[in-house]
Amino acid sequence: MAYFSKETEYFLYVLRCAISGKTPEKPQGDLDWAELMTISKKQEVYAVIAAVLPLEYLPGEIAATLNNYNKSELARLIAMKSELALLETDLEENGIRFMLLKGSRIKAFYPRESMRQMSDIDILYDQTKRDSLIKIMKSHGYTLYSWSENSDDFHKKPVYTFEFHRELFFDEFGFVPDFSFVWDNATVDSDNSCKYVMSDSDLYLHAIAHLYKHYVLGGVGVRFLMDIYLLLKKAKLDTAYIADRIGAMELTDFEKTVRELSLALFDGDELSEEQLAFLEVTVSFGVYGNSHKGRELQYEHFRESHGGSTSMLRYTLSRIFPSSEYMHRTYRVLDKAPYLLPYFYVHRMITKTITDGGRATREIKEINEINKKEQ
Known part of the structure; x- marks a missing residue:
């Protein structure tokens, strides 16, 4: 693969071995192991590398780090599994339909479930029960630290994060596929009358789509x-x-x-060359690509929707004060009490600053850079 560094080539080789259940051979010649670990972390497949790469291949310090990661990650996975079981029981007792998503399901197709790295657990649920869900999560010590048009994110120290989706997609630049059919095609778990299992297809x-x-x-x-690949081969x-x-x-x-x-x-x-x-x-980038590229797309879409020309100030204001339609989708109480809209604008601004101020700062910096390029 002439396109890639030897570290990237070996990285892809190790992933291929992991999927096929093989132990990778030791690389020929020198390899920048620190660079290999950096790539695996950016791509969020560190758990795969840690699971299959023999420690004797590695320099002592990196081997120790990888070994410690394996131990701590195992403890985290056990804790998350136990926490999920408690929440599933409460969801059933409160009559809230739910369905595990993404990595929580796909991990079953990996040679070892622990190979599928996840920072949180994604769950689709019956959005008519949102108030009950929030009460359940708060009763377990969770904080609703972030929310969007289609999801509510809960966190509890030290390691517990759950993302509850009201819908699978919301309108992002015109791409908003209707996935309501997943409930119709799902089967009900034999041990939990409210737990639905999404069909493999x-x-x-x-x-x-994701x-x-x-x-x-x-x-x-x-x-x-x-x-x-694993879904194609095993589902x-x-x-x-x-x-x-x-x-x-x-x-x-x-x-x-x-x-x-x-x-x-x-x-x-x-x-092929195209592949x-x-x-x-x-x-070349992280598991979610290049955030700057995404910001350029987002900003360009905003400009096009406003006649092809708009200022950075106008865009920034639109991010701080999104449309009333967005606010109604995010804060359902506004459907019954629209007069609370000003309050929720202030509430959103304060909460986002506290919970995710760094992201907002990065976004403004990126837009400034885009503006400078266009001037």
Whole structure:
């Protein structure tokens, strides 16, 4: 792979070995192990590397770090699993339908579930029960630290984070596929009458749509391709049904590109020039690509929706004070009490500053840089 450094080539080789259940061979010649670890962390597949790479290959300090990670991550996974079980019981007792999403389901297709790295647990739930959900989470010591048009994020120290989705997608630059059908196709868990299990085909569809969303917002990392590969190889997929749904989302060409690249990459086949170019971008940044690229797209979309020209001040104000439609989707109480809109603008500003002020600062800096380029 002439496109990549030897560290990146070995990184991809180790991932391929991990998926196939093989132990990777020791690299020939010198390798910058610190760079390899940096790549794996940015791509959020550190757990895969830690699980399959023999420690004797590594310099002492890096080997110790990797070994400690394995131990601490195992403890975290056990704690998260126990916490999820408690929450699932409460959700059932309160009659709240729910469904595990993304990595919480896809991890079952990995050789070892611990290989699928996750910073939180994503759950789709019946949004009519939002008030009850918030009460449950607060009763367990959680703080609602972030919310958006389609999800509520809860955190409890030291390691517990749950993202509860009211819907799977909201309108981002015109891409808002309707995934309400997942409830109809799901099966009910035998041990919990409110726990729904998404069908494998819908899991694949959601993985593709989720990948596409991140792709257009800034890019994706190689972990997305691993997920797609394992679903293609191990899940029970209805290909005709998937083709129809993919076509309805107008993602036929994109899905074909991702599917063929995933299969070729992890089956060890030779990649085409187009596939190499796609992969080069995939491994160049983090698991969610390049945030600056996503910010440029977001800013350009805003400008186009306002006649092709707008100031940075106007854009910044739109981020601080989003549309009333956005506010109503995020704060459902406004449907009954619209006069509270000014209060929730202030509430949102204060809360976002406290919980995520660094992100806002980075966004303003990025927009300033974009503006300077265009002047």
